[in-house]
Amino acid sequence: RxxxxxxxxxFDINSNQSAVLQIVGKMSVDCHIAQSGVAIxxxxxxxxxxxxxxxxxxxxxxxxxxxxxxxxxxxxxxxKSDPFVYTEQKKIDPAxxxxxxxxxxxxxxxxxxxxxxxxxxxxxxxxxxxxxxLDGKMISRLNKExxxxxxxxxxxxxxxxxxxxxxxxxxxxxxxxxxPTDE
Numbered sequence: 738r739x740x741x742x743x744x745x746x747x748f749d750i751n752s753n754q755s756a757v758l759q760i761v762g763k764m765s766v767d768c769h770i771a772q773s774g775v776a777i778x779x780x781x782x783x784x785x786x787x788x789x790x791x792x793x794x795x796x797x798x799x800x801x802x803x804x805x806x807x808x809x810x811x812x813x814x815x816x817k818s819d820p821f822v823y824t825e826q827k828k829i830d831p832a833x834x835x836x837x838x839x840x841x842x843x844x845x846x847x848x849x850x851x852x853x854x855x856x857x858x859x860x861x862x863x864x865x866x867x868x869x870x871l872d873g874k875m876i877s878r879l880n881k882e883x884x885x886x887x888x889x890x891x892x893x894x895x896x897x898x899x900x901x902x903x904x905x906x907x908x909x910x911x912x913x914x915x916x917p918t919d920e
Contacts, residue, residue: 755783759778764776771825783814866904
């Protein structure tokens with residue numbers, strides 16, 4: 738309406754923001770028609786799910802934020818790393834237009850573990866009502882072995898941070914902010 742000030746603004750928030758970063762690093766020997774070496778493919782994925790309501794009361798200078806707690810398991814952060822050995826051969830045919838053939842092999846060796854080491858840690862199930870879990874698995878070199886590569890070149894790594902409702906999960910969280918008056 739004309740000539741009336743806005744007194745209250747309300748927002749419904751429903752977001753599932755995510756970001757992904759993938760990096761491939763290569764170390765190789767190049768002899769014009771072939772390239773051979775070691776590479777690592779690393780992937781980071783993070784998700785931040787938020788759902789709730791925001792009310793801004795401009796007249797009373799009082800603002801409320803209500804965030805709904807997720808009711809199922811959510812993966813918040815994932816890190817994966819996969820090392821491999823590769824050979825890339827360039828096609829010599831002039832019609833090939835720079836095409837190449839890539840042979841990729843997993844890193845295998847007698848001085849590294851055959852099965853991954855698994856890690857699990859969790860907290861907050863009873864205290865916060867939400868259980869945060871860190872799960873991981875990785876291939877390492879054998880105990881007391883000093884002549885084999887170290888992580889991350891011994892094998893794949895995977896770590897996941899997740900959250901799920903705990904013993905007494907909250908359904909929502911309320912926050913209130915009051916701005917001081919100029920009086």
